Amino acid sequence: MNFEWTQEQDDLYHQAIEFAQKRMNQNLIDEDRNQVFSKEKWQACADLGLLGMIIPEQYGGLGLDALTVARVLEGFGYGSKDTSIFLSIGAHIWAVEMPLLLFGSEELKQKYLPKLISGEWVGAHAISEPAAGSDAMSMSTTAVKDGDDFILNGSKTFVTNAPVADFFITFATINKKYGFAGVTCFAVEGDIPGVSVESHMEKLGSRTSPMADVIFRDARIPATNVIGSPSSGSRVFSRIMFWERALILAPFLGAMQRQIEDCVRYANERVQFGKPISAYQAISGKIVDMQVRLESARLLIYKAAWELEHGDPTMPASIAKLVTSEAAVQTFLDAIQVFGGYGYTTDFEIERHLRDAIGTKIYSGTSEMQKMIIATTLGLKTQG
Incomplete structure (x- = not known):
């Protein structure tokens, strides 16, 4: 694996951040409270090309490789405070478009993929x-x-x-x-x-x-x-689950990165007992743990993305999904502790990220199911 991004990959990453910051963060508290799916934001994602990143150009997609898609999704997750839409987009791409692309007839691809990629249809x-x-x-x-x-x-x-x-x-x-x-x-x-x-x-x-x-x-x-x-x-189903488990949580890498930066900023500015709370190991240790979890999850998702097109993604996809989901939940829990009472309020938006992250341990196969897959791949006898 090459850990150096090309100029094109880096440009796409920053483009995704800029887009998400401008288009995805309006009215989130009200939309969450009222369970509003924003078709306008969905269409904006389609117009940028997010809904067709992995799909070849002949069907209206961008034709990006899996590793580049992971990087773009991380950028989108860094810019977007709407962590809920990550799962809608993931389901649309990996569980709807991918089976058509990998197993559908040419007639089905021509008929349905353009509508899904353009945002005309939600899958x-x-x-x-x-x-x-x-x-x-x-x-x-x-x-x-x-x-x-x-x-x-x-x-x-x-x-x-x-x-x-x-x-x-x-x-x-x-x-x-x-x-x-x-x-x-x-x-x-x-x-x-x-x-x-x-x-x-x-x-x-x-x-x-x-x-x-x-x-x-x-x-x-x-x-x-x-x-x-x-x-x-x-x-x-088995084949598309490799793609979904490997990449559906890639946006949460960006969300965790942004949360860590917010925690560092707050910990350095918040003064208690005459010094910033970052000076207390109880706080700095939590933030360090967040960073360690993020680095681990990031490498595992990138490895799984690489394996999708170069090797056997069975175990890497399940490990990436397991570790990233657990890391996201714990990161937002720790962030609430860093922010204290403010972190528990709706206005600071951490509690919403935590609620959204909890679902990642269930979507696309529970954490327990991922452990069973990993155990079976290791050769452990999982049936009596």
């Missing part, structure tokens, strides 16, 4: 089910072949972006007795009969990144909208 990834939880492949949603179509029936839950989505990547089984070998991936337009979004969820954090259940009632999907091939859904 959502519907796989989790109420009874399945982390056992994603043990699903009850069915797809029954009927002529040139499949008929989908079932329900999905915890679907990020669902209330504002125009398009869904979803999974259903063509034969439940086959287990994971029966799972099939579908591209589903949100306005077709039989697809409905219900039970909009109110959450602890990530409140401007909406979530809801998606219900399929005799939804007729053309067989040409199968992504990959019938029964290849498990492979599709």
Whole structure:
């Protein structure tokens, strides 16, 4: 791995910071309180090219490599105080656009990727089910072949972006007795009969990144909208999860960097008992720990991004996701302690970052699931 950024990578990083500082930080407290998804900000991200960074130019994207994308997302996270939108953008890119890019037919790529990249459509990834939880492949949603179509029936839950989505990547089984070998991936337009979004969820954090259940009632999907091939859904899901786990938390690197700088500034300026609180080891030690966690998470995400295109990303992606999510939660907890009573208030915005960060330990596979993946990759016997 080369740790020296090119001029182009550095320019894109600073461009992302400048854009986010100008366009992403208005009305955040009110938007969080009222659970407002800003289509205006979403469109601004699309206009900059953020929604199509990894997608080749022939479909309207920028055609950037994974490591460059990680760097740009870090810059975006440094500039944007809206940590909630990180998860909406991540779900849109990694769990919606990537399966189309990696496994979709040329017809599906041409039909759907430009709309997703341009911001015209918001994408959502519907796989989790109420009874399945982390056992994603043990699903009850069915797809029954009927002529040139499949008929989908079932329900999905915890679907990020669902209330504002125009398009869904979803999974259903063509034969439940086959287990994971029966799972099939579908591209589903949100306005077709039989697809409905219900039970909009109110959450602890990530409140401007909406979530809801998606219900399929005799939804007729053309067989040409199968992504990959019938029964290849498990492979599709596994592959795109490498990308999501490796890169969905890259913006939190920038958010943690900005938080550390704010803590350093405050600790040097805040005087207690005749000296700045930075002089007390109880405070300086917390900030040092923040920096150590950030440096570790940053290197792990960059390694995972590199492995996506040069090696086996299975373990690096899970390690990066595990460490970065845990680091983000602890960093914002420590920041509240540094700021004291002020850190606990809404106006200082740290509490919102903490609430948003807690969700990162659950999204894209819980921390416990990442440990299971790492254990299995190490060769540990994880089943009795």
